[in-house]
Amino acid sequence: MTLNKRYSRSIKSNLSFYVSTTILTVMTLVLVFIMYMGGKAIWEFGDKFFVRQNLEDAEFETYLPISAEAENELEKEFGVTIEAQYYNNIETKGTTARVFKKTHEINLYSITEGKDITANDEVILSEGYAVFNEITIGDTIQIGEKVYTVTGFFQRPDYLYMLQNEGDAYKNVTTFFLAYVTDEEFEEIGSENCLYLVRYGEGDSGEFRKAVNERYYMSSYLTAQENMRIDMVKMQADLMVYMAYGLLVVMPLIVVVLVSIVINRKVKSEQKLIGTLTALGYKKRKLMLHYAGFAMIPGLLGGLLGVGLSLVFAQSFGELCLMDYEPMRIECHMNPVMALVSILLPTFMYVLAAMHSVNKLLKKDTVLLLSSNADQGKKSYRNLLRKKKISFRIKYALRSLIGNPGRSFVVLLGIFLGSFIALLGFGLMDTMENTQINMVDEMGSYEYQYVLKERIEGSEYGGEPLILFVMEDTSGEQFQMIGTEDTNPYLDLKDVDGNSVHLKDGYYITSVMAKLRNLEAGDKMMLCNPLTMEETEITVSGIIDNDMQNAVFTNRARVAKLLGIDESISNVIMSDVSLEIPEKKLMQTIKKSDAKEQFQNMTNQMNTMIYFIIGMGAVICVASIYVAVNMLVAENRANISMLKVLGYDDKNINQIVLRINHILVPIGFLLGIPAVFALSNWFMMLLAGFIGMLPKTYIAPESLLYTAVLIGISYFGSLFLLRRKVSKVDMVESLKGNRE
């Protein structure tokens, strides 16, 4: 069709429209895709790696050792696989090597580079440490008194996130590594520690655990789901995929609506031509197809570029998000169906918008189309301020704003979208930072928390002794059960209304636990002792305002009764000063300042993603606002031209025409704030499911300022660019087509 020759000419004359709508489509798709592809790739890697390396279902320690024969008996009796994991922590010049004895059935290591050990003076190291410390194959390394030659690097499925201690919040690849030596060499070193790995298969885990506890007295039990070294990988993937889903709901929807409205208005601006072509005998179908072609350009181009760029960047982005893990060989790939949908859906929506617009116009009288008057609906808004004695400039701005709801909506949407993305990025960072600052206060005013290997009676070391145990709910999710007294000087427990709680009155759950389990005061809750598998039903007496600990608080007597121990026994000591406790009695020392630092490090993990979101947000912000405000000049050409004829200079015209949408800037910006709170709260609830802490969404005043500046620059920058267009409006030409 000869008419289609307009395509290339139209693109040239409306280049900014096509470029900005294409950029919007591309950026939105890239943002969603790379998050999704990165997350999926991590999932897939984890799933395959865990299966291939026979990842444990749980690990436990017992007071009595389980002999090899007893292991076989347990395996036969309960249909499970058990394997003892012997290891030794060896300190060498400030570095800790955790030397393992090879296992053969569970948590098998995988050589990622080099070769396995064959001689007694050879060692293989965890890859993250080797990479960080620039150790290469063939180097020698001292472990204890002996020097070994590094023959290769490896990964273990239960150490993809390299936590030295289970309670740590952040990896350590600087002064901590895993190592394997030959069995013979390991015997030489001698094993100090043993934990048991178990894979349940079809076996009954409950009965097995009960039996192990009865026969060998379990001292700890940790499922793979609760093991941060394992679960952090899934968490990272989940965060990315859920973020992609969250953005998917908001971003493409808004962009598609925004671009569709712009296309719709573009078509309407051509009503004179459509009328002319109708008068010339063009059928509706041909016209609809012709305009569909215009709309197809940003959709197809944006979709194709979006998919293409996602394929290019997803791999790097995924790897960037995994910087804190052992080097994982993820492979990002795109689901072809998803790619096809991503290309076709925006195209389809844009085409639909254009065809709908043409169809609607063609229902009008051709004469009206020819005079560009077909789009005149009921204009009751014009009565606004009709008889008020105020400047015509204000009246003009208000009526233009209200009288062009589509255009105003697009501008509002553009500003909202820009504010939303930028604020989301800043808000996530602020929330994590704020959590880090406030978390310690919610947990208590102690500085040290000593977790003891052995239970103690009384308070022989000083400080405030208490009972702290890990319990499970019926779904197997673990939380802390804390037994202490109201007199504990380090805890100032208050309910959500700010009233002090009295632990002797019953069981109090923290607010994060209440939110995660949807519990209220008066609700019943089943607790399970993970060692004995004994279940107890408790009634929630109240909710403690504490979003930092997934825990149940009560007095010592109740916890002691639950655990079947004496009330005077404690296993944790809180103190505001350092206590003299023998090293061998300590399982772990948690310093509040260290915990704070570790949390800061953990939040750094998210920063890559967040900075990326802010960057993308800035581009989307500029593009969407430019698209939106660009319509101002295009749709006001006749008025601009008339004002020029009447003697208005460009500066005055800019003041009248370009300021129409100013009022929408603060509105769009303010609307972005609750939207960010809604999405962030949802995201934080997801996060709470993983880490047992519920960061409160917080946006710092500086972030609001930065976002406002970003939006202001985008908006006024776009208007500044448009000034050129205003000055280019031709007085003579545009007057020819101006009719009321």
Next chain:
Amino acid sequence: MFIALKNATKKYGEGESLVYALDHTSLEIEKGEICVILGPSGSGKSTMLNMLGGLDHLDEGEIIVGERNLSGYRSKKLTEYRKEDVGFVFQFYNLIPDLTVEENIQVVSDIAENPLDITEVLEAMGMEKYRYRFPRELSGGQQQRVAIARAIIKNPKLLLCDELTGALDTKSSKTVLEFIEKINQLYHTTTVIITHNEAIAQMADRVIYIKDGKVQENRLNEQKRPAGELEL
């Protein structure tokens, strides 16, 4: 002499498609006159109006309006000229649809140095009772009267009318022309009317006929008739 075109030339296109919209044209119009410029389509009437109104530049020659020589004017000076000295009335009124009658006139009075009183002008145009109406609530003739009111509110030295009755019926056309006549008498505004309707020439003090960008005839009208008596 209030208006003088000297050897005015305006070309469009190039090579074989070169067209002279004004071809070395010269003419003179006296202050306070009603001058009707006649000519067939494509004769250069609108181009001449654009030049007189400072909407476009000549390629060659000079245009002098009052004490201004527009030929050397750049964009800023032309804007100032339009703002201070010229009032426009167009065939399709070109009112701003989102503004009422009064507000459309205010658009000009806001930037004029010594604007006339809006109520006075509206009364003169018989539009006072419609001051809060929007353009689309008015007939074509009424809209054109608003356009005239908007043009004269600044009390311009020159009123330029481009086919001002082209979109009106006979009755409305006559009314509008009567108002133009009235304005001319009231404010002694030099008025240039461009039209292809020869009947309008009867109300003019001066009639200029142009064809192919050249003045074919420039004469004083000895048998001037009031607008109300025109047979349109």
